[in-house]
Amino acid sequence: MNFCSNCGARVSLRVPAGDTLPRHVCDACNTIHYQNPKMVVGGIAEWEDRILLCRRAIEPRHGLWTVPAGFMENGETTAQGAERETLEEANARVEIGPLFALYNIPHINQVYLLFRARLLDTNFSPGAETLEVRLVGEADVPWSEIAFATVRNTLTHYFNDQKRGEFRFHFGTIERPSRAPAAEPRP
């Protein structure tokens, strides 16, 4: 951030009076520009004992598999966002169920919120950012080609819970990879 989005003057990075962290502050109009983490919302769309996976048509992780998920938008709830993303990425209609997993990814300022969802029909198809959509059971999951750690962990918990016959809420944190250079990217 270089310029004030309100008045167009240059901003400086400093700790405002009464605050504890450096912020981008406009010395012309006094606006403080806060930056906060974003939510990524998505769905684990279930059809009998299988779930919907999407193969990514966009970078990062082009060609790898994920569940439908994306940045939550203003004006919607977390569940509405998960429903919208499932429609956009897989042209799939779902009824959103309980929250299944929350993952903090502090090094990229994201929080993932993934819901269980009931797929309403099997007329799904790839959206603009998707190469391929598939219903998979545990034996068919392409584990070595999953796009993100959040999704890998979520699917592991999901199929464990499915075997146990009881789904519970999972909460965790994805740490920065210690050797890989690339951070968890835009979903």
Add this chain to the structure above:
Amino acid sequence: MNFCSNCGARVSLRVPAGDTLPRHVCDACNTIHYQNPKMVVGGIAEWEDRILLCRRAIEPRHGLWTVPAGFMENGETTAQGAERETLEEANARVEIGPLFALYNIPHINQVYLLFRARLLDTNFSPGAETLEVRLVGEADVPWSEIAFATVRNTLTHYFNDQKRGEFRFHFGTIERPSRAPAAEPRP
């Protein structure tokens, strides 16, 4: 948003190619400025059968009661944010426990995430934004002086669960008040 925070040119509000929603777009440097909901994180700090409430020293809702909570910051987890807010608002040290409640507030683009937390000692005191800190049991809750609907709902569920002897995760949405003009404000 009037100006591009990257290059300082004027922005226009339009739907970018391949997108579905209007965004602030810079026609000079092509930056798309997304705006997304924010998370408010906080703790229900428990000491035996009582919990910590704070009386607000700031607007909005000056003088009304809340649990320690505030905007999540970049670089932290939801739980770390709840711990930090409890320290800032009540000078109280806690060990964060399970997520207790998630509230969507779509009309003000916020999601509340409130955790149960174990108060580590009773050496708490008002922080800069707090007039008074108090440990209260259910009978002592100032129900008519609770600052926000999220907090009122959370406390209701909390004491119901406490009576039942089993705490579970609560998920809900706070709709825009139909008659009151003021929206749920900055926490």
